[in-house]
Amino acid sequence: MAKNLLIVESPAKAKTIEGYLGKDFTVKSSYGHIRDLVKSDDAINIASNFEQKYEVPADKKAIVSELKKLAKEAETVWLASDEDREGEAISWHLFETLGLKDATTKRIVFHEITKPAILKAIDNPRKIDYNLVNAQQARRVLDRLVGFELSPVLWKKVKPSLSAGRVQSVAVRLIVDREREINKFNAEAAFRIAATFGKGREAFKAELSERYSKQDDAEKFLTDCVPATYKVNSLDTKPAKRSPAAPFTTSTLQQEASRKLGFSVSRTMQVAQKLYEAGKITYMRTDSVNLSDTAINAAKAQIISAYGDQYYTMRKYKTKSASAQEAHEAIRPTYFDVHTVDGDNSEKRLYELIWKRAIASQMSEAQFEKTTAKIGIYTRKEELTANGEVMKFDGFLKVYLESRDDEDNEQDDDNSMLPPLAVGQVLTLSEMTATERYSRPPARYAEASLVKKLEELGIGRPSTYAPTISTIQNRGYVVKEDRDGRTRDFRVLTLKGGNINKETRTENTGAERNKLFPTDIGAVVTDFLVQYFNGIVDFHFTADVEEQFDKIAQGLEEWTDMIRKFYQPFHIEVENTLKVADRATGERDLGVHPESGKKISVRIGRYGPFVQVGDNATEEGDEKPLYASLRAGQMIETITLEDALELFKLPKKIGFFEEKDMTVAIGKFGPYIRHNSAFYSLPKGIDPLDVTEPQAIEIIEAKRVKDAERLIKTFDENPEVKILNGRWGPYIEFEKLNVKIPKGKEPLELTFDEVKALADATPKDVKKGRFGKAAPKAAAAKAPAAKKAPAKKAPAKKAAPKKK
DNA sequence: CAGTGAGCGAGCTTCCGCTTGACTT
Numbered sequence: 001m002a003k004n005l006l007i008v009e010s011p012a013k014a015k016t017i018e019g020y021l022g023k024d025f026t027v028k029s030s031y032g033h034i035r036d037l038v039k040s041d042d043a044i045n046i047a048s049n050f051e052q053k054y055e056v057p058a059d060k061k062a063i064v065s066e067l068k069k070l071a072k073e074a075e076t077v078w079l080a081s082d083e084d085r086e087g088e089a090i091s092w093h094l095f096e097t098l099g100l101k102d103a104t105t106k107r108i109v110f111h112e113i114t115k116p117a118i119l120k121a122i123d124n125p126r127k128i129d130y131n132l133v134n135a136q137q138a139r140r141v142l143d144r145l146v147g148f149e150l151s152p153v154l155w156k157k158v159k160p161s162l163s164a165g166r167v168q169s170v171a172v173r174l175i176v177d178r179e180r181e182i183n184k185f186n187a188e189a190a191f192r193i194a195a196t197f198g199k200g201r202e203a204f205k206a207e208l209s210e211r212y213s214k215q216d217d218a219e220k221f222l223t224d225c226v227p228a229t230y231k232v233n234s235l236d237t238k239p240a241k242r243s244p245a246a247p248f249t250t251s252t253l254q255q256e257a258s259r260k261l262g263f264s265v266s267r268t269m270q271v272a273q274k275l276y277e278a279g280k281i282t283y284m285r286t287d288s289v290n291l292s293d294t295a296i297n298a299a300k301a302q303i304i305s306a307y308g309d310q311y312y313t314m315r316k317y318k319t320k321s322a323s324a325q326e327a328h329e330a331i332r333p334t335y336f337d338v339h340t341v342d343g344d345n346s347e348k349r350l351y352e353l354i355w356k357r358a359i360a361s362q363m364s365e366a367q368f369e370k371t372t373a374k375i376g377i378y379t380r381k382e383e384l385t386a387n388g389e390v391m392k393f394d395g396f397l398k399v400y401l402e403s404r405d406d407e408d409n410e411q412d413d414d415n416s417m418l419p420p421l422a423v424g425q426v427l428t429l430s431e432m433t434a435t436e437r438y439s440r441p442p443a444r445y446a447e448a449s450l451v452k453k454l455e456e457l458g459i460g461r462p463s464t465y466a467p468t469i470s471t472i473q474n475r476g477y478v479v480k481e482d483r484d485g486r487t488r489d490f491r492v493l494t495l496k497g498g499n500i501n502k503e504t505r506t507e508n509t510g511a512e513r514n515k516l517f518p519t520d521i522g523a524v525v526t527d528f529l530v531q532y533f534n535g536i537v538d539f540h541f542t543a544d545v546e547e548q549f550d551k552i553a554q555g556l557e558e559w560t561d562m563i564r565k566f567y568q569p570f571h572i573e574v575e576n577t578l579k580v581a582d583r584a585t586g587e588r589d590l591g592v593h594p595e596s597g598k599k600i601s602v603r604i605g606r607y608g609p610f611v612q613v614g615d616n617a618t619e620e621g622d623e624k625p626l627y628a629s630l631r632a633g634q635m636i637e638t639i640t641l642e643d644a645l646e647l648f649k650l651p652k653k654i655g656f657f658e659e660k661d662m663t664v665a666i667g668k669f670g671p672y673i674r675h676n677s678a679f680y681s682l683p684k685g686i687d688p689l690d691v692t693e694p695q696a697i698e699i700i701e702a703k704r705v706k707d708a709e710r711l712i713k714t715f716d717e718n719p720e721v722k723i724l725n726g727r728w729g730p731y732i733e734f735e736k737l738n739v740k741i742p743k744g745k746e747p748l749e750l751t752f753d754e755v756k757a758l759a760d761a762t763p764k765d766v767k768k769g770r771f772g773k774a775a776p777k778a779a780a781a782k783a784p785a786a787k788k789a790p791a792k793k794a795p796a797k798k799a800a801p802k803k804k
Numbered sequence: 805c806a807g808t809g810a811g812c813g814a815g816c817t818t819c820c821g822c823t824t825g826a827c828t829t
Contacts, residue, residue: 009823032823039818059824086822140820147819154818161817168819273824285822463821605809616810627809651806667805679805740829 002026005074007067007094009081012277013113017080020115026074028067030081034060035093037144046567049560050141056097064097071098076106078122083109084325085553089136092128102127112292112329113282135553141563142166142545146536149574150529157577158525158584159604163475166545167460167468169529169537172477174453175445176518176526183638185441189490191218191434195384197230197375197427202419206375206386211437215491218434219502221380222495228379230427240368240389244360244396246289246317247330250462251455253284253354258448261349264514265447266466271350272331279334280341281354285462286328287455289317291358295332299362302336307398313364323458323546332358356399363396371418375427388418429495436490444515447480459542477522483633485511520609520636524586532577535570590641598625600644602636609636611644631666655693662696664688675700717752734759 004025008014011029018027035054037043045051056064071077077100079091091107094100106125110117143166150164190211196203212218248256250269257268272284291299296314303312319326333355341351368389375384391397445453451465460468472478485508494501518526529537545566551557587603590611598614607629614625628647630639651665651674660676671688673680673696680703682688686695712730713723722733723741730747732739732755739759741747 011824030823031825033821034823036821037819082822090822136821143820145819149818151818155816163818165819277824461821463823468820603809607808610809612809618810625809627807629808665805669805672805674805681805738829 003075004078005067005070005076006078006080009087009090010283012279013283016113016279017118020118025078026070028070030067030090030094031060031063033086033090033093034064034067035097037140041148044141044144050563050567052137052141054093067094068098071100074104076104078125079105079107079128080109080121082327083111084327085132085136085139085549087327088129088132089140092130092133095128111288111290111327112294114292114294116294117292131555132553134559135549138549138552138559138563139545142566145563145567145570149571150533150536153532153574153577153581154525154528157581158528159521162521162525163471164525164529164533164536166536166542167454167464168471168475168477169526170457170459170539170542171450171454171468172472172518172522173526173530173537173539174450175472175478175516176523178442178445179518179523180637182441182444187438187441188213189436189438191215191491191493192437193218193221193384193432193434195230195375195432196430197386198419199428199430203430204386204388204416204418206373206384208382208384210382212434215436215493219493219500221382222432222434222493222500224379225377225429225432225495226498226500228377228429230378230384230429231376232421232423232425232427233374233376233383235374235421235423236372238370239392240370241365242368242395242397243365244315244363245357247291247332247358247361248354249287249289249330250285250465251287251451253331254451254465255448256353256357257350258446260353261346263346263350265451265469267346268350269466271346272354274343274347275341275351275354278341278343280338280351281334282330282332283328284331286326286331287319287321287324287462288326288328289319289330290326291317291332291361292329295329295336295358296362298336299359303359303363307363310393311363311395311398313362315362317361321455321458323543330358360396360399363399364393366391366395366397367393371421373418373421386418388416390417432495434493436492438488438490438509444512444517446515450516457539457542458546472522475521476519477525478516478518480514480516481512481632482514483510483512483517485509517633518635520586520604520630523635523637524584524604527586528581528584532581533573586636588636590639590644593645600641602630602639602644604636609634611639611647613648649689652689654691654696657693657697657700662693662700664691664696673699712747713750715752715755721752721755723747723750723755732758 002023002025006017006021006025006027008017008027008029009032011031014027014029018025021027035056038053038055043053045053077098079094081087081090081094087109095105107128108121108125110121147163147165150169151162154162154164190213192211193208195206195208197206198204208221212221245252253272254265254268257263258265261268263271269284272281275281276284300312300314317330331354333351336355336359339352339355341348343351368391371388371390373386373388375386377384443449447469450469451460454460454465454468473480487506488509489504489506491502491504494503526537535541548557548562552559552562585603585605586609587601590600590602592598593600593613596613600611600613602609602611609630611628611630612625613627614623617624626648628644630636631647634643651663654662654664654673656662657675662673662675664671664673664682666672666688667679669681671682671686673682673691675696680700682691682699707724710725711722712725715721723730724733726738730741732741732750734755739755741750742758745754
């Protein structure tokens with residue numbers, strides 16, 4: 001048995017370190033935290049100085065008992081969890097749970113997984129830092145108190161199962177606030193003047209810095225320019241440079257992978273995890289931009305051999321964010337001489353991105369020559385400005401240039417090249433335009449830009465960015481989706497060949513892809529929290545408590561004092577809110593019905609937001625109000641009276657076909673026709689309110705023809721059972737159930753009995769199965785069922801109801 | 805991809821951070 005047991009947090013890290021240390025060391029991993037507060041409400045005893053009740057969760061039991069056994073056998077246990085608040089606490093929990101002894105336990109830390117760093121750490125052991133542990137306890141207890149006192153308030157005052165917390169509630173608030181800014185925003189239009197001089201290769205653009213809000217002024221300018229001549233008044237050339245960005249942290253990797261590869265935040269982390277486990281990159285959950293000396297030297301060798309000396313500049317980066325804990329290196333390739341990796345396409349692309357960013361971070365700056373030409377107009381006092389940029393030395397941009405075409409299509413016209421010009425030179429105008437341009441509202445958050453904002457505010461940690469984004473979507477506070485824009489007109493005046501031409505063009509505005517939108521519930525919960533718990537959802541709350549955690553970590557403050565000071569007023573607020581706050585439904589009056597004069601209002605109900613026409617029926621015989629659910633994209637706070645009334649026009653009967661009604665309605669996936677319990681989606685461009693009977697019949701028949709084309713096979717035993725060609729290959733349609741055909745089965749050769757068996761094996765109760773909550777239950781049921789009799793019962797039960 | 809929406813009541817939900825698998829269509 002090895003004399004030494006060394007424990008780190010991650011198994012991949014353990015493997016690497018084991019290779020550095022030889023056979024005197026057994027290196028194991030704790031898989032993160034091994035203990036947590038018990039799930040129940042008595043986890044923290046407030047009366048007894050916030051004493052905590054911890055437990056080892058079920059999925060950590062096995063690893064804890066293994067570590068316990070190894071620790072007993074070892075002479076020395078080395079606690080090598082990360083050097084930050086959480087890492088120190090992990091070491092402490094290990095110490096307590098494994099029953100370690102002070103004399104035979106050593107705490108070591110390193111910021112990078114390199115052999116010299118590990119050896120140096122082993123030469124410099126220390127004791128567990130209890131101040132740091134206390135700071136973590138304060139963090140943990142505060143989050144539990146906030147989360148588990150606030151959430152129940154929402155259950156009572158808004159809706160069951162909702163949640164609130166220090167991090168998620170601010171994330172939602174950011175999105176709600178931004179949506180309101182966008183709604184409030186008034187776009188202002190102004191005319192922008194642009195001129196093109198010269199022809200062909202010599203052509204270049206110049207712009208006027210002034211904007212005209214009135215068309216008359218823009219037109220006057222163009223009219224004045226009709227007889228004008230143009231001359232270069234001045235030329236100014238000066239050098240400019242651009243420096244590379246720091247190597248990736250979790251947050252910048254998520255942003256860049258989103259922009260350049262279109263990855264969601266969680267996809268980025270999944271792919272990065274694979275690369276990390278394969279030993280291709282360093283740890284992917286980090287807030288540090290630091291590179292180890294080993295890495296800097298490896299990058300240097302790579303840059304000099306591939307591009308030459310002049311491309312290398314040693315750079316050390318400093319983290320800007322105050323909340324960073326820097327327990328790891330920046331994200332970088334483990335080996336800089338590995339330019340590509342095996343694996344699927346996304347792994348290759350993400351690795352390439354990481355490699356380029358890390359290499360570029362040690363390269364020379366790019367140098368440019370920027371030229372500004374001021375162009376005089378004989379008939380006006382204003383000058384036009386043309387900008388040109390010439391690259392003198394590519395520097396770090398060399399690394400990006402290689403694959404620029406497919407990953408970077410943002411071309412800034414402003415900085416294209418200028419032809420050779422001289423002061424006093426007379427220019428020939430080929431065209432001048434005055435284009436009406438609208439100011440743009442603030443941008444909606446996408447996943448990655450929300451992470452960026454949270455990081456700036458110091459809220460959340462690298463390991464929680466992706467889960468936080470999922471939580472606020474799972475709770476229904478926020479949806480990620482595409483939305484169509486609206487068309488709007490803009491005017492363009494063009495001066496060409498001495499004539500001014502006026503036209504109106506249209507553009508699409510406000511279209512969004514993969515953006516985060518608040519839901520009504522998100523808005524109502526945010527308003528509620530802002531009203532009653534402003535301190536918690538304040539954007540500076542985390543930064544403020546972090547400051548106090550730091551004081552605790554430095555031994556300047558007692559953690560229980562800090563928590564007490566926070567908790568006492570907070571708890572009073574909770575009690576008070578429970579007493580005084582009304583139920584929050586987001587109710588808003590839209591006015592009265594134009595014909596009947598009945599009251600029209602919107603609010604959140606049991607099944608989501610809806611419109612109500614007429615008052616509640618209070619007595620027997622009262623007329624009942626009408627209801628209609630809001631559609632995707634509609635919100636209580638922005639819906640208009642007209643849109644609300646539209647909701648009552650559908651579903652609508654549009655005629656008869658084959659002795660059955662046809663109705664048209666709008667569902668989750670857009671407008672559709674319902675006929676004989678089947679759905680037929682309406683082709684784009686047809687207004688569901690205008691669909692005629694013959695049109696509907698045509699749509700139904702067209703869908704049938706298409707389905708017939710997809711048909712592969714039917715069965716004599718039951719003509720309703722079909723094998724069809726779907727988007728992802730052939731599948732079986734069995735009594736409204738879509739059944740996947742297992743790999744290796746030829747669909748044409750399947751017999752009816754085989755098909756039936758496949759259908760019976762497909763769970764029917766998992767509706768339209770997304771990876772839902774059914775999964776953990778099935779897993780839990782599996783273990784005991786595997787033993788004997790009950791195992792046979794389950795499938796028999798399932799098959800029975802399907803027979804009829 | 806329906807239409808639904810009052811109030812009652814049992815028993816459930818919930819936080820943030822640190823780690824990976826083991827599930828599902």
